[in-house]
Amino acid sequence: MRARADESRLKVWMLLGANRLVVAAILAAVVFTSLMVLAVVIYPSLQVSLQRGDTLETAFTTMVSVIVTAATLVVSINQLVLSQENGPLGDQRRRMSNTEDFRTYTEELLGSTAPADPSHLLRALVDESRQRAKRLRRLVGENDRDDDLQDQLDEFVDSLEGNAETVHDQLEGSSFGTFDVLHAALDYNYSWKIFHVDRMKNEFEDSLSREEEEGFHDLKTALAMFGPAREHVKTLYFEWALVDLSQYILFSAIPALVVAAAMFLFVGEGTFPGTTLGVEDITWVTVAAFTVTLLPFLIFISYILRIATVAKRTLAIGPLILRDSQR
Template identity: 45%
Template structure:
């Protein structure tokens, strides 16, 4: 996935893979350290300002308004997410029919006895079915195919099998609710594979043996299931993340609001004398209070970064490749086009 993302591995890990609480802790620590450093070495007389109560009151009164507004916004988002689960029985029945119909079609196309119930195992079974269909296509190319066409098909098959093995390895022992399941789905580049298979079928079907054409169509039909499956897993993951986000912000709002109230009501710089490591105790206290107060915003930022990144990488369904690539695609016409 890192190679296809067009970004550094560190950036992808931070945006997608690192635990969100680690991101929150890192951001809070960075803000705390920055405030202490700027207050100690900056040109502005911060320690002098901290001796007066009015600037601190003004700061934390603004933070109180921001925290309350943010929590209200998250509650609204949570209600929107929950409202999608409160459909009438007819709509719920249609959803059930659609889910069962998709599973039945997949089982018919892949010879699965019963499609797995767990999302990670379901994706692993689908990817394994795609890999097996690709191998059967390669096995059918024993005779009747010239060198260039054989190389093109083999390159396509090798790309599918290699990518499938990587995704299956990532899905092993992965549990839904973590990013590993969706990360493996993002790493399987089905859009390019659908395009390459359709290109082979549409441009070379007349020159391919019947058995190869049949295996090619079988592979294409199976790989088409991956798009809707990935989008469904993504939708479930987004709902899961938004619910976790709502709970995390509500939990963080309690110490955040408590800290702001304490600073507004009881902060008195004259009662906090002394220094630690050459830094006034008032600066330590105010910096720590600010870092705690903005925890709800940092939690929101960390979750939205991942959700927005995933949404951007999965905007299109089907054979569209939206990211920047080094492949210059040429327009190809049928031979009888005039």
């Protein structure tokens, strides 16, 4: 996906691959470093500002209000997510029926019991599309065909096999609850493959035998089944991630509140009179405390970066290509 979109490895890692708490820690380090640089460069120093007014009280009283508001917002997010899981019996029955219908279609496609584990299910669909692509190439190769069709099909199947093998390896050993399953699913550009299957079938329709037409149809069916399966896994991951986000924000809000309250209740201009590395200790303490109070917000940013990126990359379902990374 990174190679298709021509994006830097660092950008993809920050937006998608990295642990969200690691991203939040990196953002916190950036905030702390930036504020320390500003504290050293800007004149007058923080020590002087503290002597002139109630800088700490104003700053950290405001942060207490912000943290409480953020915690309230988290409760609202949780209610929104959980409301989708709650409902009358009829709604739950329809959800169950839709799930069973999809599993029935999948079992007809695979010819075996559909896996219950999301990573195994996606891997089975990827493997099925690879097998059907190889079968189609074998069917076309057995007949005297237009070299142009054979060349295009060979190139297409080679690309599909390479992509399928990469995704298969990524899904192997992945477990739901982490981003690994969805990240691997995003690497399989099934929309682009469906488009090429339709294009080749329509372009060479007059010269195709009945068995070859069925081969194209079977391959498209396998690729099309991957779409709703991936979207279902994406929806479940979003709900899982939002619940995790709510928990992490609430957990981080407690120490953030304690630090903010301690700073405006107990810390003044004479509390930390020394210097470290040429910078007043009160500056180190104030900047570190302010960074801690920002942790709930930084965790929120790290999760929304991933969720928004995934949502943007999966806006369309089926053979609609909105980004180069889907090609």
